[in-house]
Amino acid sequence: MFRGGDMLKVKHLEKRILGKYRCIVISDIHSHLDRFKELLKKVNYHKDDYLVILGDFIEKGNQTIETVEYLQKLQKNSDRVYVILGNCEYALEEMISNQKYAKQVINYLNHIGKSGMIKQALNELSLDIKRDPPELIQAKVKKYLQPYFEYFKTLPTTLHLNNFIFVHAGIENRKDWKNSRLTSLIEMKTFFQNGHCLEDYVVVGHLPTSNQHRHLINNDIIIDKKKRIISIDGGTGVKFVSQLNALIITGDYNEVHFEKVNVQPLPLYQAIIDVHTEKKKYHKIAWPDFEVNLLKKGKIFSKCLQVNTNNILKIKNEFLYKNKEKLYCLDDYVDNFIEVEKGDIVKLIGVYGIYAYIIKDGNVGWIKYRYLKKFNKTT
DSSP states (O other): OOOOSSOOOOOEEEEOOOSEEEEEEEOOOTTOHHHHHHHHHHTTOOTTSEEEEOSOOSSSSSOHHHHHHHHHHHHHHOTTEEEOOOHHHHHHHHHHHOGGGHHHHHHHHHHTOSSSHHHHHHHHHTOOTTTSOHHHHHHHHHHHHHHHHHHHHTOOSEEEETTEEEESSOOOSSSSGGGOOHHHHHHOSOHHHHOOOOSSEEEEOSSOGGGGOSSOOOOSOEEETTTTEEEOOOBTTTOSSOBEEEEEEEEETTEEEEEEEEEOOOOEEEESSOBOOOOOOOOEEOTTOOEEEEEEOOSSEEEEEETTTOOEEEEEGGGEEEETTEEEEOSSEEOOBOOBOTTOEEEEEEEETTEEEEEETTEEEEEEGGGEEEOOTTO
């Protein structure tokens, strides 16, 4: 994370609700405004509801400025909408506002920020990173985005609402959790493992929930009642297989109920024949263990050794890439081959050669594309 400056400070917000309430919590929208609107519609959001956005609503998508303006509109229409600061908002403001990061802005645009707030500003200002000097780009982008940065500065870092602490990444494992460092609150990577010592639930985003599953690609909300941690980031804008999650908390004094809702806009396909596969254990590759060694090159799948786990698995060739002489798997991956019965409905993630990468009953895996046809809901 970018350091220094006097920009965004830790702010804690306290709110107490008496009686019945409905609270909708969404995290890591990452500039996917259409998906966000679809989710609000699916949960029947009403301005009488409490709505909490757990940060990282910008970058990694093509509707960054539109997303910020939509959140501002929601807050203008209801004082029950709370938007929490995430590491993306912090880092972007600091990178553009601090002159020492001018060259890093160009590097960011070339590698990470090919879509996002800076890219949108460049297009509006007719700036060219190949033509214009970094210092000029940074200065003009800063002026253009300043109204949005001022909004970021108003955002709380945490919201303590009844028996829930809402924060982007986590809190330190201490009773005086409000003294947690800003870096912990907005970018901690080990909160789910480290836990906390409070009686309240801590609700976080930041890391896709699929990271917590050793053998599955599953982006559903995780409610760990023992740890009193709820993790809700569905990987939108980050994971190849992703969804946008909403946690609905229905409260009545000391009694609360949870509901999980998500949108995953993937096309539906239908199996046209029965397909049976050999029953065997399959393996998952996920962050941060993407490095592999090639054992045997194949025409369609290659036999590989996952470096940090020593697991041997078949990886679709399109998912393999080299970087500085090392071989990596492109994203979360499972070498699972899916069984279907004729008529089964599946979600299509993508088509790679003669194989389709699909989701069936929550399980991700491979099937030959010719065994599927597009599903027509009217039939």
